[in-house]
Amino acid sequence: MNTNLANIRQEYTKGGLREASLPEDPLLLFSQWLQEAIDAKVDEPTAVLVGTVSPEGRPSTRTVLLKGLHHGAFIFYTNYESRKGQHLAQNPFISLSFVWHQLERQIHIEGIAHKVPSAESDAYFSQRPYKSRIGARISPQSQPIKDRMQLIAAFVKEATRWVGQExxxxxxxxxxxxxxxxxxxxxxxxxxxxxxxxxxxxxxxxWQKERLAP
Structure with a gap:
């Protein structure tokens, strides 16, 4: 690598936050910022970095997509048998981070995760594109596989099984x-x-609100 990473820096100039203008409910500000990210057409505005902790106490992160904000809770969908699903089964504490570089904004959230009701998962699953539903059925998420052809073969077989059915x-x-x-x-x-x-x-x-040093 020829680039000196220590010399890469950027001046941030796009906005500011004043305590007097902040709502008492942070979810109102989150919704405002998310809508502004969507309106600004930032790349993947609903992408969120999810952090979980393994049974050995080791942190793990990956990116998912936010699919809702219901009754004060942030909603995302995944394979319950994935690595993050296994972590959450043992330890429900979780972190979420939204990073919108184009707006020079970040939101970092810590909380507790629990599974949504089956009916809610069913309703969302039924709205997903057909191929995404097939993919969710056949992918052993986070598990080792022999090669890509293993996934393709399983996808074709499962798609054939559900022809003409929901x-x-x-x-x-x-x-x-x-x-x-x-x-x-x-x-x-x-x-x-x-x-x-x-x-x-x-x-x-x-909610208690306070300013932190940068």
Whole structure:
């Protein structure tokens, strides 16, 4: 590598956050920022980095897509037998990070994940594209496979099986709802004097708001 990574830096100039303008409910600000990311046509605005912890206490991250914000919980769908699913079965604590580089914004969330009701997973699964439903049925997510042809052969076989029928959701696939306990909003500013505001859920159900040093 010929590039000196230490010299790569960017000045952040696109906005700021003032405590007086922040709502008491962080989910209102999250919804506003998400809509602004969608309106700005940023790449994959609903992409969220998910962090879980293994039984050995080792962190693991991967990217999924946010599919809803219902009753104060962040919703995403996955294979329950995947690595993250196995981690969450042992330890429901989870982190979510949204990074919108074009807007110089980040949101970091910590909370507890639980499976959504089966009926809710069924409803979402039925709306997915046909090929995505087939893929969810045949992929042994996170498990080693021999080669890509193994996936293709399984996909073709499963697709043939469901010709003319409604593809059923497999038991090993469904949604998680993440109830937030900590939400941090980050807005890039000049001279690395970034704006960071942390909302922490209190025992009475209200949110405490405070500014953090960058």
């Amino acid at each position: 593809v059923a959701r497999p038991e090993h696939w469904g949604g998680y709802a993440v109830t937030p306990q900590r939400i941090e909003f980050w807005q890039g500013r000049r001279n690395r004097l970034h704006d960071r505001f942390l909302y922490t859920l209190q025992s009475d159900g209200k």
